[in-house]
Structure formats: structure tokens, C-alpha cells
Amino acid sequence: MRHTSGPAAGGRRRVVLLGATGSIGRQCCDVIDRFPDRFELVGVVAGSDATGLQEVMRRLRVGRGALATAPAGQRCPDGVGAGMDAACEIAAMESDVVCVAIPGAAALSPTLAALDAGRTIATATKEVLVMAGELVRDRARSRGARILPVDSEHSALWQCLRGERPTSVRRLVLTASGGPFREREPGTFATISVAEALRHPTWSMGPKVTIDSATMMNKGLEIIEAHFLFDVPYSRVGVLIHPPSIVHSMVEFVDGATIAQLGVPDMRVPIALAIADGERLPDIAPPVQLTDTSSLAFFEVDDARFPAVALARSAGETGGVAPAVLNAANEIAVAAFLDHRLRFDEIVPLVAETVGAAPPTAAPSVADILEADAWARQHAGEQVGAATGARA
Numbered sequence: 001m002r003h004t005s006g007p008a009a010g011g012r013r014r015v016v017l018l019g020a021t022g023s024i025g026r027q028c029c030d031v032i033d034r035f036p037d038r039f040e041l042v043g044v045v046a047g048s049d050a051t052g053l054q055e056v057m058r059r060l061r062v063g064r065g066a067l068a069t070a071p072a073g074q075r076c077p078d079g080v081g082a083g084m085d086a087a088c089e090i091a092a093m094e095s096d097v098v099c100v101a102i103p104g105a106a107a108l109s110p111t112l113a114a115l116d117a118g119r120t121i122a123t124a125t126k127e128v129l130v131m132a133g134e135l136v137r138d139r140a141r142s143r144g145a146r147i148l149p150v151d152s153e154h155s156a157l158w159q160c161l162r163g164e165r166p167t168s169v170r171r172l173v174l175t176a177s178g179g180p181f182r183e184r185e186p187g188t189f190a191t192i193s194v195a196e197a198l199r200h201p202t203w204s205m206g207p208k209v210t211i212d213s214a215t216m217m218n219k220g221l222e223i224i225e226a227h228f229l230f231d232v233p234y235s236r237v238g239v240l241i242h243p244p245s246i247v248h249s250m251v252e253f254v255d256g257a258t259i260a261q262l263g264v265p266d267m268r269v270p271i272a273l274a275i276a277d278g279e280r281l282p283d284i285a286p287p288v289q290l291t292d293t294s295s296l297a298f299f300e301v302d303d304a305r306f307p308a309v310a311l312a313r314s315a316g317e318t319g320g321v322a323p324a325v326l327n328a329a330n331e332i333a334v335a336a337f338l339d340h341r342l343r344f345d346e347i348v349p350l351v352a353e354t355v356g357a358a359p360p361t362a363a364p365s366v367a368d369i370l371e372a373d374a375w376a377r378q379h380a381g382e383q384v385g386a387a388t389g390a391r392a
Contacts, residue, residue, distance in 0.1 A: 220312020
């Protein structure tokens, strides 16, 4: 349904979308398309999917685009640039909000470019804050830019915290579905197939995020993200498993009250809230039917089943380049699993080994972070090769 109930105050909000052809990007386009009087998509970036990018530009009448990872020599259509420099130019262009949905570490440079231009960021890419949380937060503060969450859990926390004083918060609680293996015997994890790991019980997401949900590394990364988004110590960020994915997160307050945000599992809700700068738009998703909802049960995280959560928390507390190394190694390990070169039960141990082997760097610069990212990818890739060779 397209809504034409009138523009937001000050006219249509100009949106730049980074990652336009991915899962979050497509849903963002859907929200923009449904509210033509409220949003105007003015710039788009994709990875290497030229066809998908052209379709978005045609359908939503976008004049400027870029392919961040276009192969060398690829000819781009009119209005479309090629390479990371072109992507950063789009990210920094005049807009009201830049929605960051490029997966993984590739989102860092365009995000920094947008912040340097003083743009408001609506980020769905947790890896940016995981890799370079201190730098990103400091860059935003120095440029007067804001960072709004799109991840469903962090959007839920944002909603629960609106109007509250920081001193009134006791603890943030992220919820997790537990993925498809919440009840599976850990001794059988070595036999988990790619198809099984991609069969998420409640959410429809891209393959990398879906595997992160199966290992619960996504929740570990979200702990680091929450620390930087809300300036809360790691010791005050908790995780509970909540299989129905109805309660997206909650905040415990010092007076004993807890506020939770409930909703159906639909990413368009946090996307719309972020790109509308906190305004609630009509009919984004149906409301939760509480009378039809099963018990809202919660469970503690089993560290033996899901060691990724504690590993990520430890990397966050260590700081420096440790979170960047964690993120890079995880990307390599997940890609290897999806390519059938690594077993499911080898993903987290490989990441842990890489984090442990990384040379420490205090107060890292952007160059230090990118160097640590490259080192971790090479080291993790060598470990994948060794694991594959051992089975040959």
C-alpha cells in the first residue's frame, strides 16, 4: 500500500542508501516506495550487482549510484560510478539520512565519509561499530553527526530509552532467537549442513547474518554495537534467548521497572523508524496479536553451546583492534562454511584462535584497523586452508 497522507515536516526526507540490492536495502526501498510524499531516494550504492542497482535507480528515479566493488574494467551505466571512492562520494552527498546496509567491513569507509560530511547515519551494519567503534563515535561527535540504529534489537533499545535519563538505566538486555540449533546437541554440531544453518526459524535475512545467528556471533557483535551506540559498559549489556522473536530487546531501570519493545519479526519497522528520524509511519507491519502468541519464554545463553557470545564480549572489553580482528576472522570463517570448506563447529574456534594470535594495538587509527582487518583475513584464511588440508 502506498501512502500519500502528506509529507513530513520540512518536506520529503532525502535518503542515501548504501547496500541497495541486499536484503535490508530492498526492504528500505520498499518503505521509500510506499511513502513517496515522505522520502526521496537521492543516491544508491551496491556491491557489484549492476543489474539490481539499475533496477532500483529506474524504479525509484534515482539520479546517482555507485558500484563499490565493481570488477576492474566493468563498464557502468550513466550516472553510476565504480569503486570505493565513488561509493564514498555518494555516501557524503547532500541528504537527510544515510542508510548503511552494506554488509561487513566494506561499509566502514563509506560510513566515515558520510560522518565526515555531517550526515545522520541509520546503520544496519553492526560491523562498522564493531571494527571501529571509538573512531566512528568520535568522528560523529566531532562533526555533529548522529548514528541511529536499524538492527531490530538496537532499534528496540532506542525506542525503550527515548525520554529516559542515562542515570536511570541499570541494564540493556538484547534478545536472541537462539537460531535453528538452540536445542540441538552440541556434540552433533560437526554434522550441521549449510542448508540446516540457513533455515532460520523466525527471521528472513542474508546468508552471512543467518549463519551468525546460528552461531550467535551476531549477538556477540551486537553487544559491542550496543556499548558504542548507547555508551553503556559491557558489564551492563546482557543477552537472553527468546525463541518467538516477539520481544526485540528491553531495558531494565534502577527502580526495578523493565520496558520492552514487542513486534512481529519484520525489519521494515526499524528501517522506517530510523530513516524517518524516529517518526512512526502507518501500517509498516501488522501489530503483534498477543492472544495468538505462544508463551514469551526467555532462557539464559548456554556458553558451551554458544561460545561466540562470550568471545565477542571479551574482544570488546580488550578493545584496540581485537574487535576488528574478531569481525574479520568471523567473515572469513562464515564464508568458508558457506563454501563447504569449514565445518560449522570450526567457525568459532577459528575466530578465537585468530583473536588470540593478533598483535595488540592500543588507540588504533583507521590505518591500524584496516591493517588488523587485512592481517586477520589472511591469518584466518590460512587456518581455513590448514583445516581443509587436514581433511583431504
